[in-house]
């Protein structure tokens with residue numbers, strides 16, 4: 050495998066002329082040709098187009114101004130984020146043949162800064178999964194150990210960056226879908242505050258939780274991509290109208306910083322080596338870490354799934370084969386709906402639509418959906434209280450390192466528990482980042498998750514950058 | 520109503536298309552009649568990854584309609600999703616308002632019936648597309664999809680088809696007055712769905728509801744309700760169990776076709792729309808909209824009543840904007856309420872209805888009508904002559920002055936002729952004159968009538984009366 054530079058180094062090299070975008074894209078082609086058949090990170094890649102763009106970028110040069118912030122940087126995009134003119138499959142058969150005539154705001158903003166798009170990466174079908182095994186386009190394998198999963202649902206994005214199929218990638222995170230694969234693949238994954246990055250062009254799974262974010266090699270790269278994709282968008286009424294704060298990466302641990310380890314998370318870890326790996330850099334750097342209890346975190350998987358299946362059942366109602374995507378024509382309308390939806394959706398998606406339809410139906414909505422809503426509000430309050438005492442919260446990103454393919458796919462509940470540390474901050478709309486711990490467990494990466502108060506994305510990146518340097 | 524043994528309870532839901540230029544949640548033009556699927560975009564087609572954006576103009580019109588109905592506009596309302604599968608509903612749900620509507624608690628006065636109907640709520644939502652069924656296939660047109668609607672729900676205060684008719688006509692008039700909707704029923708921009716239940720007089724609990732959809736005219740509304748009431752009374756008499764049913768009105772057969780019953784009623788699985796934040800209104804903006812409301816129909820009616828119009832005149836005027844504008848122009852030209860009412864609403868209306876014409880086809884301009892009334896007022900024209908003149912003007916479109924000459928309609932003002940006629944009539948009616956002299960002075964009316972007859976109506980009655988009195992007293 051040909052090692053790719055981080056965005057920051059590549060930009061610097063392009064500017065100085067010591068490196069060419071064409072050469073980087075050529076290396077990516079090489080890596081894709083060697084690894085893709087095994088890893089399956091991309092659903093569609095457009096490496097020929099990328100080569101042409103890289104050549105043009107090199108020819109036109111790299112001016113030292115804002116318009117070329119990310120000029121010549123090859124980035125992959127999760128295939129639930131729309132790129133105008135490229136098929137968008139969401140790794141589902143039901144979207145066969147669908148080509149969006151519009152572009153996601155996040156993608157548009159990257160392109161305006163000169164990013165070269167490489168292709169659309171594999172994912173769990175409609176981002177529903179934690180192992181990237183529910184994709185209609187086949188599972189993705191972890192490049193660090195192909196017998197293991199890369200995590201999900203942004204497994205393709207993480208795997209592509211991990212094996213040198215892209216310099217960085219966009220993923221989407223509903224309850225951990227950026228952070229967990231980043232953790233399993235030894236990368237940095239940022240879930241911005243809900244409302245920081247426009248969801249326009251992101252195919253909805255659970256609208257009140259979905260956020261686009263970067264998966265990168267370094268915190269600095271995550272900050273670079275974040276600062277471009279974040280900010281208000283009139284096309285998404287749920288974006289924050291204020292622009293994000295500026296990010297100053299100094300690498301220094303701020304004086305007197307307090308970090309709270311969420312007791313309920315650390316208690317859940319069966320393998321003490323993971324807890325150790327997460328704690329050790331903080332201890333090494335002499336950072337004040339203290340235990341802090343957020344009792345409702347214990348219920349986060351239950352609360353999270355009640356909400357997401359309900360919203361998913363609504364968001365996925367539109368796939369009926371009438372206007373786009375796959376249609377299985379039968380004599381009657383109802384029969385056509387049945388055939389199209391039962392054949393178009395995979396098992397996990399079907400399970401969630403059924404659960405969600407039930408959870409929203411008359412007579413049950415109070416017990417399920419509405420209960421989950423009040424839970425969510427209470428959980429957010431407990432987080433807020435915790436932030437009165439500490440600046441950041443700390444948990445492992447996942448309870449285990451990357452597990453084996455097939456290990457959990459037969460047991461949905463066990464699979465759902467993969468989100469146990471990531472779901473709660475998503476429910477509370479908080480920015481969270483996963484960065485690789487310096488120590489590995491069984492040779493596999495461990496993720497450190499840091500959580501900040503809402504809208505403190507910039508501080509979170511600044512602190513994570515400093516921790517990364519330890 | 521057909522029965523004194525039963526009480527009819529009616530509540531009415533109306534969907535009025537708001538008169539915006541663009542749709543509720545996207546920038547597509549509101550042109551439902553454009554060639555199919557030309558006024559669409561990824562938002563109103565519900566394509567994957569696309570989000571709605573609230574059209575402020577639609578919110579403003581909703582606020583205006585709510586205020587005109589006396590509703591309280593909520594500083595915060597919320598969007599919800601209502602789910603059902605239909606090919607004309609591209610997202611599989613409709614964005615509407617459910618638990619937190621835009622406005623609640625208004626009322627509407629039924630003109631002339633001395634009764635008010637309470638309005639439960641007014642909320643905003645998007646329209647669905649339109650299905651066209653051919654013998655072979657069903658076609659769907661999304662031009663209408665996403666057009667803003669105000670749903671206006673009454674309390675069950677309506678008691679008869681006549682009241683329902685009055686309610687709907689007044690509601691339409693209010694929406695038009697504040698320009699919230701053109702409320703054209705025939706074009707589907709004012710769709711009403713009454714729910715009807717019948718209970719024996721004196722019974723406390725409500726009967727079982729029948730709901731009717733697809734009522735495309737006021738006539739259909741009346742007939743549909745009459746039909747539902749008759750059916751329910753029949754079933755009650757027969758002791759049959761009534762099942763809550765939604766019916767479609769069949770315009771051609773003029774009958775109710777059952778569409779679905781309660782057991783199969785849809786569960787819409789309402790839940791908060793996560794793609795749109797709550798609709799939080801700037802109170803100053805809402806107040807400003809209220810201050811700019813034009814004079815509302817009920818207020819105008821009471822003003823006109825004070826100015827001397829009869830309730831019936833007012834009813835005609837409020838139902839027919841073209842008559843109303845003619846009428847108001849007459850007032851502007853200095854005619855009195857009584858004059859305008861007599862000459863427009865009685866005489867002109869009579870002439871036009873005899874000819875089967877509309878006011879818009881009336882050949883007499885307002886100025887000409889005004890000069891006719893002025894001539895009459897000045898005694899230059901007698902009343903019968905004026906009627907004759909108006910008919911001629913309506914026929915030919917010629918000016919009053921021209922026709923008076925042509926038809927020799929001017930008043931006889933020559934004193935000699937008047938004096939002679941009065942003497943003649945007195946001489947011919949000695950017994951009547953005797954009564955007058957004995958104190959029954961009102962018989963002068965008879966003598967006056969005789970004089971006018973002699974003069975073929977072409978005299979100012981007041982001048983004739985003067986002569987009669989002179990000779991009699």
Ligand SMILES: [Zn+2]
Pocket residue numbers: 542545546547558559560561562563564665
């Ligand atoms: Zn549109």
